[in-house]
Every structure is written in structure tokens, then in C-alpha cells.
Amino acid sequence: MKISARNRLKGKVVDIVKGATTAHVRIDIGNGVIVTSSITNEAVDELGLKIGADAYAVVKASDVMVAVD
Amino acid sequence: MKISARNRLKGKVVDIVKGATTAHVRIDIGNGVIVTSSITNEAVDELGLKIGADAYAVVKASDVMVAVD
Amino acid sequence: MKISARNRLKGKVVDIVKGATTAHVRIDIGNGVIVTSSITNEAVDELGLKIGADAYAVVKASDVMVAVD
Amino acid sequence: MKISARNRLKGKVVDIVKGATTAHVRIDIGNGVIVTSSITNEAVDELGLKIGADAYAVVKASDVMVAVD
Amino acid sequence: MKISARNRLKGKVVDIVKGATTAHVRIDIGNGVIVTSSITNEAVDELGLKIGADAYAVVKASDVMVAVD
Amino acid sequence: MKISARNRLKGKVVDIVKGATTAHVRIDIGNGVIVTSSITNEAVDELGLKIGADAYAVVKASDVMVAVD
Structure with a gap:
């Protein structure tokens, strides 16, 4: 599946914490x-x-904000 | 200002394209x-x-999805 | 690519309107x-x-609201 | 109340799971x-x-992505 | 229609700017x-x-961040 | 840090409820x-x-909807 989301940052999973419904x-x-x-x-x-x-x-992309110091 | 957003990725601006209302x-x-x-x-x-x-x-963090190949 | 997003609604594209930056x-x-x-x-x-x-x-899923009449 | 959100998909509730704060x-x-x-x-x-x-x-609408196979 | 969104801030429209697709x-x-x-x-x-x-x-509510000075 | 988010509503914290992972x-x-x-x-x-x-x-701003009665 190819998705429209502009940002796909490749990496490795380093932590998984499951809550009651949300991880x-x-x-x-x-x-x-x-x-x-x-x-x-x-x-x-x-x-x-x-x-x-x-x-x-x-x-x-619409979920990415920009900040400056 | 310190913000609750978990992800603050430092970098340099490399492109800015303004549209009619949205950049x-x-x-x-x-x-x-x-x-x-x-x-x-x-x-x-x-x-x-x-x-x-x-x-x-x-x-x-709630705007970040996870994908695998 | 398999994505964590819970909602993948299959269909057919019926309209595409491009704006200056946003479609x-x-x-x-x-x-x-x-x-x-x-x-x-x-x-x-x-x-x-x-x-x-x-x-x-x-x-x-975190972008889906629920409404009732 | 009429809302600007473009997508209002009518249906029936089939499952409700409450967590500690998030359902x-x-x-x-x-x-x-x-x-x-x-x-x-x-x-x-x-x-x-x-x-x-x-x-x-x-x-x-800004929370809907598009994907293709 | 009653909606699950936790925040409904009542006011008056003071400005509307339409772009090509996004206002x-x-x-x-x-x-x-x-x-x-x-x-x-x-x-x-x-x-x-x-x-x-x-x-x-x-x-x-999941789209609201918190910040402190 | 100055952030692009258009809405920064000043106030006082009146309630904090922590869940398993989400507050x-x-x-x-x-x-x-x-x-x-x-x-x-x-x-x-x-x-x-x-x-x-x-x-x-x-x-x-892209996370703010508009509603009318």
C-alpha cells in the first residue's frame, strides 16, 4: 500500500508500552x-x-507544525 | 514556551512554498x-x-502512525 | 506497507480538485x-x-469523532 | 449543530471498550x-x-489520507 | 447533532478568507x-x-496540546 | 520556542487525570x-x-472545525 502521507521516517522500534486501550x-x-x-x-x-x-x-503533512527558538 | 508535543525534530528549512492560504x-x-x-x-x-x-x-504523538514493510 | 491506522475504506476516486498547494x-x-x-x-x-x-x-482512529442525532 | 467536517458516516454502534481515560x-x-x-x-x-x-x-477532510495498492 | 468533540467554543465569525481549496x-x-x-x-x-x-x-481533545512558559 | 500553531489559549490548569498511558x-x-x-x-x-x-x-488551525446551531 502506498499512502499520501508525506512523512515516512524509517527506523527501529525501541519501546512499546501498552495502556488499557492506547499504546x-x-x-x-x-x-x-x-x-x-x-x-x-x-x-x-x-x-x-x-x-x-x-x-x-x-x-x-497537515499534522506537522514548525517551531523556531 | 515548552510544549507537550512529544516530537520536536531539529533541522534546517530547505523549502517554502506558499499557496493561496496554505504553505x-x-x-x-x-x-x-x-x-x-x-x-x-x-x-x-x-x-x-x-x-x-x-x-x-x-x-x-497521537498524530504519528506506525507502518511496517 | 502495512499501517497502524485502523480505518482503510476501499473505494473509487470520483473527484480530484487541485488548489495552489492543497488538493x-x-x-x-x-x-x-x-x-x-x-x-x-x-x-x-x-x-x-x-x-x-x-x-x-x-x-x-484518534481522528474519528462520534456524533448522534 | 451543523459541523464543517466533510465526512459524517452513518451507522450503528457495534462495540464500545472503555480504557482508563480513552475509549x-x-x-x-x-x-x-x-x-x-x-x-x-x-x-x-x-x-x-x-x-x-x-x-x-x-x-x-484534513484527517483523511489516500492510499493505493 | 451532538458530537463527541470535547471543545466547542462559542463565538462570532470575524474573518473569512477563501483560498483555492482551503479557507x-x-x-x-x-x-x-x-x-x-x-x-x-x-x-x-x-x-x-x-x-x-x-x-x-x-x-x-486529542488535537489539543498543552504549553507552559 | 515559537510555534506555528495559530491557537494558543492562555489559562490555568483546573484538572489532571492520568490514565494508563494517556492523560x-x-x-x-x-x-x-x-x-x-x-x-x-x-x-x-x-x-x-x-x-x-x-x-x-x-x-x-487545521484541527479546528466550525459549527453553527
């Missing part, structure tokens, strides 16, 4: 940068996410 | 990765964004 | 239901979207 | 399609959502 | 606070939005 | 209006949010 998954995209994602527990199971596995952090 | 800003976060952001033209002006300037791509 | 794409998911998507013009080009083509409307 | 509500919009929504427990209570009740899945 | 609508919610919304031109037309009219800015 | 924070922005935010527990801790403290509810 937090952390992906190391290299260069010391960790991206945190909040998805359903169900998605974690369906994708078979495991620590150390390859994965992408995917973000729609 | 696309691209930020090079290093390692060959470019993040695309869709924000208002007004925000581009207010932040004084310029190509080559330092900037962060900021994303709330 | 509106309509997908007929059957049963008389049309889903409207606002994505970048660039994504329309990259996916090669055409009227009549098969496509999915994809939505993260 | 997952599934709505069958017909044609074998189930939409999953992640909302606050509080919203579930305020709307009085019950399995079998009529409900809409509501999505802003 | 910016500003709502004065009182106390000197103006909320800016980016919606489709089509939604502006369908709701019949006019400067001076009563309107609500509606935001899902 | 609900309520901010009183004056005039009897309470804004509800759903963020990670981790963000609550990192920002040191406390009831009674000054805080902003921050929302990207």
Missing part, C-alpha cells in the same frame, strides 16, 4: 532521534510490532 | 530525511521562516 | 457514501491518482 | 465496513452511546 | 481571544458562514 | 470556558503540570 511506541530514526507514536493496542498486535524490528513513523 | 515548508532533519509540513501562510510570516534557517518539525 | 480528493466507498480527503497536490501526483481508480480513504 | 468505539457503516474511533470515556457517557444505537463517524 | 475562518470567542480554523471552502458555503454570525470553534 | 488535562481559559486536552502522561510530567498553574491550550 506508546517509540521508533529510533537514527542520528539520536526518537519519535513517539500513540496508537491503539490493537494496531500494535496487528502489525506484530516488536522491539528491534524495522518500522516507519508516518505523519500527514 | 508547505520542508525541513531537513539530517541523515537525508526531509519532513514536510503544511501550515498557514500567516505562520510562515509570523515565524519569519527563511530557507537555511534553523527550525523544528513538531508533531503530537 | 481535495473524493472517494466513493459504496452504498452512496463519498469520503472527502484534503491532501497535498504532491501526494496526488506521487500516487498517480485518477478519476475511476481504486483507492482507500485512510483515517487514524 | 474505542466501533461503528458499522454498512457494506461490511466497521469504523474505529478513539474518543474520551467522558464523550461516550455524555452521548449515551450504547451498542445497537444509531451514530455517525465524523472525520475532518 | 481560514476566524472566530472571536470573547475575552479578546480569536480562534483560527482552516476548513474547506465547501464547508464555508455549506454552513453559510458570514462575518458577524454566531459560530462554534470545535476541537477534539 | 486528560483541563485548562480554564476564562469567561467560563474549559478546554480539554488529551496528552501523554509523560508530557504531563515533563511540563510539571499542576492544578492552578498557568498553561496554554495549543491547537493547530
Whole structure:
């Protein structure tokens, strides 16, 4: 499946914490940068996410803000 | 201002395209990765964004999906 | 690519309107239901979207609200 | 109340799972399609959502992505 | 229609700027606070939005971040 | 940090409820209006949010819908 989302950041899963319904998954995209994602527990199971596995952090352009110091 | 958004990816602005109301800003976060952001033209002006300037791509964790090949 | 987004509604592209930077794409998911998507013009080009083509409307669960009459 | 969100998919509630703060509500919009929504427990209570009740899945156009096989 | 979105801020429309596909609508919610919304031109037309009219800015709780100085 | 998000509503934290992974924070922005935010527990801790403290509810314009009665 090819998706319209402009941002697909490749990395490795470094942390998975499941809550009651919502999980937090952390992906190391290299260069010391960790991206945190909040998805359903169900998605974690369906994708078979495991620590150390390859994965992408995917973000729609309209969900990216810009900041300056 | 410190913000709750979990993801603040540091980089440099490499492209700014203004539309009628909505602009696309691209930020090079290093390692060959470019993040695309869709924000208002007004925000581009207010932040004084310029190509080559330092900037962060900021994303709330609940807006990050995970994908696998 | 398999994505964590819980909602992948299969249909056919019935309308594409490009703006200056942002396009509106309509997908007929059957049963008389049309889903409207606002994505970048660039994504329309990259996916090669055409009227009549098969496509999915994809939505993260945290972006779905519920309403009652 | 009339809302600007372009997508209001009519269906019936088929599942409600409350977590500690966040609930997952599934709505069958017909044609074998189930939409999953992640909302606050509080919203579930305020709307009085019950399995079998009529409900809409509501999505802003800018939160809809497009994918192709 | 009653919606799950936790935030419905009542005010008056003070500005409408239509772009090619995307409009910016500003709502004065009182106390000197103006909320800016980016919606489709089509939604502006369908709701019949006019400067001076009563309107609500509606935001899902998962789209609200928190910041501190 | 200056952020592109168009909406920064100043107020005071009036409620914090932590779930397993996701917290609900309520901010009183004056005039009897309470804004509800759903963020990670981790963000609550990192920002040191406390009831009674000054805080902003921050929302990207593309996440604001408009409704009329």
C-alpha cells in the first residue's frame, strides 16, 4: 500500500508500552532521534510490532507544525 | 514556551512554498530525511521562516502512525 | 506497507480538485457514501491518482469523532 | 449543530471498550465496513452511546489520507 | 447533532478568507481571544458562514496540546 | 520556542487525570470556558503540570472545525 502521507521516517522500534486501550511506541530514526507514536493496542498486535524490528513513523503533512527558538 | 508535543525534530528549512492560504515548508532533519509540513501562510510570516534557517518539525504523538514493510 | 491506522475504506476516486498547494480528493466507498480527503497536490501526483481508480480513504482512529442525532 | 467536517458516516454502534481515560468505539457503516474511533470515556457517557444505537463517524477532510495498492 | 468533540467554543465569525481549496475562518470567542480554523471552502458555503454570525470553534481533545512558559 | 500553531489559549490548569498511558488535562481559559486536552502522561510530567498553574491550550488551525446551531 502506498499512502499520501508525506512523512515516512524509517527506523527501529525501541519501546512499546501498552495502556488499557492506547499504546506508546517509540521508533529510533537514527542520528539520536526518537519519535513517539500513540496508537491503539490493537494496531500494535496487528502489525506484530516488536522491539528491534524495522518500522516507519508516518505523519500527514497537515499534522506537522514548525517551531523556531 | 515548552510544549507537550512529544516530537520536536531539529533541522534546517530547505523549502517554502506558499499557496493561496496554505504553505508547505520542508525541513531537513539530517541523515537525508526531509519532513514536510503544511501550515498557514500567516505562520510562515509570523515565524519569519527563511530557507537555511534553523527550525523544528513538531508533531503530537497521537498524530504519528506506525507502518511496517 | 502495512499501517497502524485502523480505518482503510476501499473505494473509487470520483473527484480530484487541485488548489495552489492543497488538493481535495473524493472517494466513493459504496452504498452512496463519498469520503472527502484534503491532501497535498504532491501526494496526488506521487500516487498517480485518477478519476475511476481504486483507492482507500485512510483515517487514524484518534481522528474519528462520534456524533448522534 | 451543523459541523464543517466533510465526512459524517452513518451507522450503528457495534462495540464500545472503555480504557482508563480513552475509549474505542466501533461503528458499522454498512457494506461490511466497521469504523474505529478513539474518543474520551467522558464523550461516550455524555452521548449515551450504547451498542445497537444509531451514530455517525465524523472525520475532518484534513484527517483523511489516500492510499493505493 | 451532538458530537463527541470535547471543545466547542462559542463565538462570532470575524474573518473569512477563501483560498483555492482551503479557507481560514476566524472566530472571536470573547475575552479578546480569536480562534483560527482552516476548513474547506465547501464547508464555508455549506454552513453559510458570514462575518458577524454566531459560530462554534470545535476541537477534539486529542488535537489539543498543552504549553507552559 | 515559537510555534506555528495559530491557537494558543492562555489559562490555568483546573484538572489532571492520568490514565494508563494517556492523560486528560483541563485548562480554564476564562469567561467560563474549559478546554480539554488529551496528552501523554509523560508530557504531563515533563511540563510539571499542576492544578492552578498557568498553561496554554495549543491547537493547530487545521484541527479546528466550525459549527453553527
